[in-house]
Amino acid sequence: MTGPLHLRGIALPAEEAVEFWIRDGLLTDEPVPGATTVVDGGWLVPGLVDAHTHPGAEQPGDPLDADLLRRHGREHLAAGVTLLRVPGSADRLPGWFGTEPDLPRVVSAGRWLGLPGMFYDGWVRHVGETELAGAAVEETLASGAWCKIYADWVVGEAGLDGPRLPADRLAEATRRVHAVGGRVAVHAQTAEGARAAVEAGVDSLEHGLGLEAALLDRMAAQGTALVPTFTVWRTFERVARASRSARFRDWFRTAHARLGPLVSAAYEAGVTVLAGTDSYGTPVLPHGRVSGEVRHLAAAPMPAEAAIGAASWTARSFLGFPLLEPGAGADVVAYDQDPRTDLRVLEHPARVIHRGRVVR
Numbered sequence: 396m397t398g399p400l401h402l403r404g405i406a407l408p409a410e411e412a413v414e415f416w417i418r419d420g421l422l423t424d425e426p427v428p429g430a431t432t433v434v435d436g437g438w439l440v441p442g443l444v445d446a447h448t449h450p451g452a453e454q455p456g457d458p459l460d461a462d463l464l465r466r467h468g469r470e471h472l473a474a475g476v477t478l479l480r481v482p483g484s485a486d487r488l489p490g491w492f493g494t495e496p497d498l499p500r501v502v503s504a505g506r507w508l509g510l511p512g513m514f515y516d517g518w519v520r521h522v523g524e525t526e527l528a529g530a531a532v533e534e535t536l537a538s539g540a541w542c543k544i545y546a547d548w549v550v551g552e553a554g555l556d557g558p559r560l561p562a563d564r565l566a567e568a569t570r571r572v573h574a575v576g577g578r579v580a581v582h583a584q585t586a587e588g589a590r591a592a593v594e595a596g597v598d599s600l601e602h603g604l605g606l607e608a609a610l611l612d613r614m615a616a617q618g619t620a621l622v623p624t625f626t627v628w629r630t631f632e633r634v635a636r637a638s639r640s641a642r643f644r645d646w647f648r649t650a651h652a653r654l655g656p657l658v659s660a661a662y663e664a665g666v667t668v669l670a671g672t673d674s675y676g677t678p679v680l681p682h683g684r685v686s687g688e689v690r691h692l693a694a695a696p697m698p699a700e701a702a703i704g705a706a707s708w709t710a711r712s713f714l715g716f717p718l719l720e721p722g723a724g725a726d727v728v729a730y731d732q733d734p735r736t737d738l739r740v741l742e743h744p745a746r747v748i749h750r751g752r753v754v755r
Contacts, residue, residue, distance in 0.1 A: 399427040400751065402434035404729060406719045408700065408708050413439065417725040420751035424721045433753055434729040434746050440703070441718045442477030442726030442749065443741075444710035445685045447601060447622045447671025451492075452485040456517030459486040467674075467682045468498040472754055474683035475728035475744045478716060480671070482580040482601060483507035483543035485518050487534075496750050500726070502541065502714050504580055505534030509545035510558045519545065524564045531568040535577030541598075542572055543580045546588030550631075552640035555585075562591035569595040580622075584650070593619060599669070602627075604650035608660055615665035620713055623658050625691030627673035630680060658695040667713055668692065670706035686741035699735045706741075725751040 400417040416427040450467030451459045471479060480502045481488060493501025507519040508530055522530045527544070534542040546560045569579045578598035583589040586605035593600065593610045599620040600606065606621070614621065628651055635647040662668050670688040674680045685706045692702035701709070707728075708718050717723035729746040747755035 399430035400725075400748070400753070401427070401430040401432040402439065402727065402729065402746075402748070403432075404434055404437045404439040405733075406439045407441075407735075408704060413719065415719070415721075415725075415727075417748070417751045420725055422719065422721055422723050422725050422727075433748070434727075437745060438730045438733050439719060440475075440728045440730065440734065441707050441711055442747075443475045443685055443706050443728055444478045444480070444670070444714070445471060445476050445672055445674070445682075445688075445706070446480045446599075446669040446710050446714070447482055447624055448479055448674045448682065449481060449484060450479070450674075450676065450682060451488070452518070453676045455515035457485065458517075459484060459488075461489070463676065464488075464492050465498065467676050468492065468501075470676075470681070470683040471685075472497070472499050472683075472747065472749060474686065475741070475747045475755075476683060476685055477726040477728075477747070477749045478502070478711060478714065480504075480541075480710075480714060482541065482599075483519075483582075487537050496752065497754065499749070500716070500724075503538040504541035504543040505538040507543050507545065507582075508534060509548065510560060512558045513545045513548040524561060527560070527564050528568040528571045531572050531579070532575055532577070535572050535575060541578045541580055542568075543582065543601075544568060544597075546581050546583040546591050547585045548582070549584045549646075550634065551638060552643040555643065555646060559585070559587055560591065562594060565591050565597070566595040569597050593617075601671070603657070604654060606657060608657060611661050611664040611666055614661070615667075618667070620667040620669050621658065621661050622669045622671040623654055623692075624671050624673040624688075625654070626684065626688050627680060628654070633679075655695040658692065659697060662695075662697045662701060667709060668697065668701070668705050669710050669713065670702070686738070689741060690738050693738055699738060702738070703734055703741070725749075 403414040451464040581592040589606040734740040
């Protein structure tokens with residue numbers, strides 16, 4: 396549906412009655428003659444966000460695939476996810492991904508960066524310790540916003556003793572990236588990796604299984620967000636159960652059990668918590684399921700409204716995108732019921748409006 400549109404409802408998070416018109420892809424509070432009413436009542440949420448997803452390649456080592464990028468992007472958009480943060484991809488994302496009208500907006504971080512032995516060959520850009528800072532600046536400038544660095548990598552017993560990025564190298568890379576106006580996302584599963592990330596002053600900590608609660612106040616003070624990616628740990632549960640290593644099974648069981656209370660404590664400490672699925676488009680990790688991540692956050696526990704915000708207004712603000720206000724891009728998800736009272740409502744949007752067009 397194209398042309399000027401009209402909508403009214405209760406906007407979250409302010410919980411106030413609003414009325415907007417959409418003209419040239421933007422929200423306005425000035426009436427537009429001839430606009431078609433597409434939402435008349437219900438609850439309006441700023442377009443949803445998956446703050447940690449990896450579209451475009453499904454199997455470790457596969458090259459970035461344009462057809463998969465389009466398919467994965469549309470799967471997100473159908474679920475009301477109008478903005479993706481892609482913290483690492485098999486290759487630098489093409490310029491059209493994130494700008495075409497039938498795909499979500501995208502914040503990229505270029506290629507993953509890690510020391511030799513970290514992550515999957517063919518996906519990560521392996522660099523030495525002395526090369527890291529320069530590579531981080533390169534990926535930041537290429538993406539225009541972020542870079543993604545591995546502080547550690549644990550998928551089995553060998554990973555528990557695998558390479559760790561020295562804290563001083565991560566701090567140097569972070570300083571260099573910040574100097575060019577970029578931001579740093581860091582993958583950390585171990586206590587050592589999480590500590591190095593927080594002490595380096597990175598902008599987001601991805602996963603954080605081993606994060607020490609004593610670091611939460613510092614994270615809040617310096618603005619380091621936590622993206623716990625509960626959804627992905629379903630795959631690790633299977634890996635852990637199948638592992639012959641009792642040491643790895645015990646490590647994962649302990650780390651996973653503490654993640655919910657850790658996220659709850661992070662929220663209470665004032666840390667920005669974001670919803671990210673770590674989806675790859677596989678049957679186990681399909682795209683467009685950020686509503687499930689919201690339920691995991693609420694179960695941590697976090698208040699339902701804060702959990703929704705982690706996949707909407709909080710995430711959009713953190714990434715520099717506007718909410719429901721005149722002049723903002725018209726990315727709106729409408730629901731017939733208040734999603735705060737039943738988070739399953741998020742799975743059934745009545746309308747998805749993206750870039751001023753009704754896409755669902």
